[in-house]
Amino acid sequence: MQIKVLGSAAGGGFPQWNCNCKNCQGVRNKTLNASPRTQSSIAISDDGKNWVLCNASPDICQQLLAAPELNNPNVLRGTGIGAIILTDSQIDHSAGLLSLREGCPHHVWCTPEVHDDLNTGFPVFTMLSHWNGGLIHHPVVPLASFQTAVCPRIRFTAIPILSNAPPYSRYRNRPLPGHNVALFIEDTLRGTS
Numbered sequence: 395m396q397i398k399v400l401g402s403a404a405g406g407g408f409p410q411w412n413c414n415c416k417n418c419q420g421v422r423n424k425t426l427n428a429s430p431r432t433q434s435s436i437a438i439s440d441d442g443k444n445w446v447l448c449n450a451s452p453d454i455c456q457q458l459l460a461a462p463e464l465n466n467p468n469v470l471r472g473t474g475i476g477a478i479i480l481t482d483s484q485i486d487h488s489a490g491l492l493s494l495r496e497g498c499p500h501h502v503w504c505t506p507e508v509h510d511d512l513n514t515g516f517p518v519f520t521m522l523s524h525w526n527g528g529l530i531h532h533p534v535v536p537l538a539s540f541q542t543a544v545c546p547r548i549r550f551t552a553i554p555i556l557s558n559a560p561p562y563s564r565y566r567n568r569p570l571p572g573h574n575v576a577l578f579i580e581d582t583l584r585g586t587s
Contacts, residue, residue, distance in 0.1 A: 409422055435451040440583070444545055445477075448478075448481065480504040499526060511559065
């Protein structure tokens, strides 16, 4: 199993575009020994060619350009990303789907709560239905394992975590268990996680 960290910063990246704290200013003026980082997202593969994207941050285009191993040189348009898993419906983890629209259809795994938020408050599934088949939803049940066709040796388990639903969710301040999940990831061939 290969895991590629595409981004590791919080919303807005680092330095954050509108932040003038000591750290963000230090990165901008190069007085702080730190590297800029894009927003949190990872890619996972069981063969180094086909990838599962975990969360599609608004920085996804920049992240893909910085990760040539996710490129697929055998197609005129496309990447090695064959599946997308969303751990929540926050803009920081789902707005990148809009940038990926030219590669639709995309297979997207997420809980019913995330799917609902992304069809109502931030209707990305609805918007992208106009691009070549849009987003194909695969339901994720918390605490139940699942696998994607693109990386069949990798098993994922969504584990509910306590965090709020996004501001546009009708469940803001009263989230359900499926609004935010962590992923337990296992390589079934090697028996590692």
